[in-house]
Amino acid sequence: MTTNYMSNYTYGTNAYDEIPEVAKPYGIKKVVFIGGKRALAAAEPKARKALEGSGIEVTGSFVYGVDSTQTNIDRLVATPEVKEADAVFGFGGGKALDTAKMVADELDEVIFSFPTICSNCAAGTAIAVIYHDDGSFDRYGFPKAAKHLFIDTDVIAKAPVEYFWAGIGDALSKQPEVTHVSKGEDLTNTGALGVAIAKTVSEPLFKYGEQGMDDVKNDTPSKAVEEIALDILVSTGYASNLTNQKDFYYNSWHAHAFYNSTTAIKREGTYLHGQIVSFGVLVLFAYFHEEEEFKKYQEFNKRIGLPVTLGELGLSQDDVEEITKGAMETNEYRNRPFDPEKFSEAIRRADELGKQLLEK
Structure with missing residues (x-):
């Protein structure tokens, strides 16, 4: 039996307003915030405001560290406020969200992603990059994908432009890598769907990338910013999950x-x-x-x-x-x-x- 978990998502400048409604079916009473220092500073106030009157308690807020290392994962897993929560709210970019996903997976807690930058597709993927403490690559982890992504395009537009820029760079790899590594394979429905989605990723980057970067420099949550964010966080994330399976790996x-x-x-x-x-x-x-x-x-x-x-x-x-x-x-x-x-x-x-x- 194979089960594929694909994140639902909400996007727009008021995306966080939907948090209570989205969380309701999961019976969540307590959540913990885990993220990057700048990410929490940018997004935590909006998330806390959205939770007011919802009956959901925030047990604590923790900076994950600076790298998605097993050391940081173990530290957070052992933290009482993290263990007490029903769900993890992960804020930030790739390393912060990969850490949050791994923590939630080890504690068997629900994970929701709040990408504050779109530097890669980590917000919605069922894969995490784990580094050694010295910053060198260690291994891939395979946590469950987030239940839901809250993509606040205003937060993303006001983040440093270098992360938006790097996200475009990372997403440029998805279409050529997936199509090349899967070439000649007898694709299953899942694999074929992943490859098909991957083939839609590059064109929006060429079409909206330069305008999107200009708009982020001007803190403007424009159509170009939205299209690039969705291309990186959703399209690339979906393609990653569908091409990263127990029986095959076409993701990179x-x-x-x-x-x-x-x-x-x-x-x-x-x-x-x-x-x-x-x-x-x-x-x-x-x-x-x-x-x-x-x-x-x-x-x-x-x-x-x-x-x-x-x-x-x-x-x-x-x-x-x-x-x-x-x-x-x-x-x-x-x-x-x-x-x-x-x-x-x-x-x-x-x-x-x-x-x-x-x-x-």
């Missing part, structure tokens, strides 16, 4: 193998998940010699400031061997092996073509 491939490997390379600077993944997408196209798609995504990256070279990620071609070695240890490689020499060459080629583009 070269771009995320590249990202996961680079987390172990010490270098100056801070680089967001989607920022790195967006270059990994170029590596995928270079690997398969898909020149037209490579150029389309590369030029879009350049237009919105996403990386087209290793140097923009604090890396160089001297790191390629280490990146490739690390990629061979990833879930992506174990699920569907690819040629290490071709992968190394694809990284170098993507970098060289990026340098040529920047010189124009």
Whole structure:
């Protein structure tokens, strides 16, 4: 027997007003807030106001940490106010929401997601990225997806634009990774549906991405912001859940193998998940010699400031061997092996073509 859990969602500038009505069927009496420091500052007051008069008590509010580590998960699981709650309200971006999902899963509590940024699709996915305490990639966790997403587009529009930007970068990977890794497979209904949804993800990014970034810079919850947020949080999230199953995994491939490997390379600077993944997408196209798609995504990256070279990620071609070695240890490689020499060459080629583009 297979059960697929897909999050329902509410979106708009007054999305939090629906919290009591959505929570009612679950019989929730006590909730705990877990999130990022800035996320809680931005969204907690609105959520508390929405709960006034609902009969739902907030047992506490906790900053998750700075990384979704097992250490942070264990700390929160052991916290009395967290254990006392019937449900977890997770606020923030990928790492905060992945932590909240894992905590809820370990305590067998209901989880609701409140994405305050759309830096990736973590709000609605049944997968979590777990890191070691030193920040390097550890493993994937597989918690239940959130019961409901509350997507407040006003909160997202007023968040720092770099997270919106990185979310576009991460979402750019969904369509090419899913379609490539599933190619030639005998797809079940679930897999075919996931692949079909994945094929709808890239176009809204090209259509609304630049305008959406301008609107976030101006704190404006516009149609472009809404379309990008829904594309990242809902479409990409649904595709992820449907392509991440017990019997198959089509959710990620070269771009995320590249990202996961680079987390172990010490270098100056801070680089967001989607920022790195967006270059990994170029590596995928270079690997398969898909020149037209490579150029389309590369030029879009350049237009919105996403990386087209290793140097923009604090890396160089001297790191390629280490990146490739690390990629061979990833879930992506174990699920569907690819040629290490071709992968190394694809990284170098993507970098060289990026340098040529920047010189124009």
